[in-house]
Amino acid sequence: MSTYVFSDVHGHRATLERVLERVSPCAEDVVFCLGDMIDRGPDPVGVMRVVRSLPNVRVLKGNHEDLMLDALDHKDDVVSQANWAINGGMATLSGLEGASDDEASELIGWGRNLPLSAHIEVAGRPYIMAHAGIRPGGPLPADGAWNDCALDALIGEQTPDDLLxxxxEFWSVPTGLLNERGEGPIVVAGHTPTPYLTSMTDEFDRPVRNSDGIAQMVRVGACDATGDVADRWDIDSGAAGGAGFGQITMVRLDDGEEFAEPVRDGE
Incomplete structure (x- = not known):
C-alpha cells in the first residue's frame, strides 16, 4: 500500500488524468486530494467526477470549494457571488448547470461535507494535511509522542480560515513541530502556488520553477533546528496559472517520489 497526495487541480481534468495514468493507484493505496478541484480551468466538474471516483480517496475542502458553497447558499448576496466569480467560479457554475439536477445536487452535497484536515502516519512519519496550512504555535505533546490524540489536539486548535x-503566517515561519533530530509531523499543503513563496521565505529545497520555467513543488524549512528536515511541503505547483506556468504534482509519501504533468494548451 502506498500513500499519494495532490492538490489544486483547478479544473484541469485532462492534466490530472495523465498524472493518474502514470501513478495508477490501486484499491489498497490511499490518495489524498487537498482541495481546490474547481474553478479557473476548463472542466471543474469533470475534475470532481474523476477525484470522487478514485479508489480509497480522501478529499479535503479547499477555499475554492468554500467559495462555491457560499455563493450557492447566498444567491442574493452580491459579495458572495462576486467573490466566486472573480476567482474563476463561472467555469464551475457552467459545469454544474450542464450536469443533471441529480448529479449537480450530489456533487454539491459531497463538497459540502468534505473535511478541512487529515493526518496519517507513513513509514513512521506523521503527516498533517490541510488545504492552506496551519497556524504555528499549537499545543505540543508533553512527552513528545505524536500519536493520534496529539495530532487531533493540534488540528483542533485551528480555525476554518487557517486551514482554508x-x-x-504559515510559510514564513517554522511550524515548531520537528525536534532537532527531525522527528515530528510534516505539514503538507497546497493553496499557495510555489512561485508566490519567494515573497514569504527563501528556505527551499530547490528552485520554485523547474528547468522549463514551470512551477514545481518545494519543501520548506530544513535547518539545524529541524535536523535538516523540511517541516512544510507545498504541493501547489501552479496548475491554476494554466499552460506555460503550472503543472499538477502528485507525491508519494512513502519515498517522496513525485509525479508531475504540466498543463498543456487547451486543457
Whole structure:
C-alpha cells in the first residue's frame, strides 16, 4: 500500500488524468486530494467526477470549494457571488448547470461535507494535511509522542480560515513541530502556488520553477533546528496559472517520489 497526495487541480481534468495514468493507484493505496478541484480551468466538474471516483480517496475542502458553497447558499448576496466569480467560479457554475439536477445536487452535497484536515502516519512519519496550512504555535505533546490524540489536539486548535486560507503566517515561519533530530509531523499543503513563496521565505529545497520555467513543488524549512528536515511541503505547483506556468504534482509519501504533468494548451 502506498500513500499519494495532490492538490489544486483547478479544473484541469485532462492534466490530472495523465498524472493518474502514470501513478495508477490501486484499491489498497490511499490518495489524498487537498482541495481546490474547481474553478479557473476548463472542466471543474469533470475534475470532481474523476477525484470522487478514485479508489480509497480522501478529499479535503479547499477555499475554492468554500467559495462555491457560499455563493450557492447566498444567491442574493452580491459579495458572495462576486467573490466566486472573480476567482474563476463561472467555469464551475457552467459545469454544474450542464450536469443533471441529480448529479449537480450530489456533487454539491459531497463538497459540502468534505473535511478541512487529515493526518496519517507513513513509514513512521506523521503527516498533517490541510488545504492552506496551519497556524504555528499549537499545543505540543508533553512527552513528545505524536500519536493520534496529539495530532487531533493540534488540528483542533485551528480555525476554518487557517486551514482554508492561511499563507504568509504559515510559510514564513517554522511550524515548531520537528525536534532537532527531525522527528515530528510534516505539514503538507497546497493553496499557495510555489512561485508566490519567494515573497514569504527563501528556505527551499530547490528552485520554485523547474528547468522549463514551470512551477514545481518545494519543501520548506530544513535547518539545524529541524535536523535538516523540511517541516512544510507545498504541493501547489501552479496548475491554476494554466499552460506555460503550472503543472499538477502528485507525491508519494512513502519515498517522496513525485509525479508531475504540466498543463498543456487547451486543457
Amino acid at each position: 486560507w492561511i499563507r504568509d
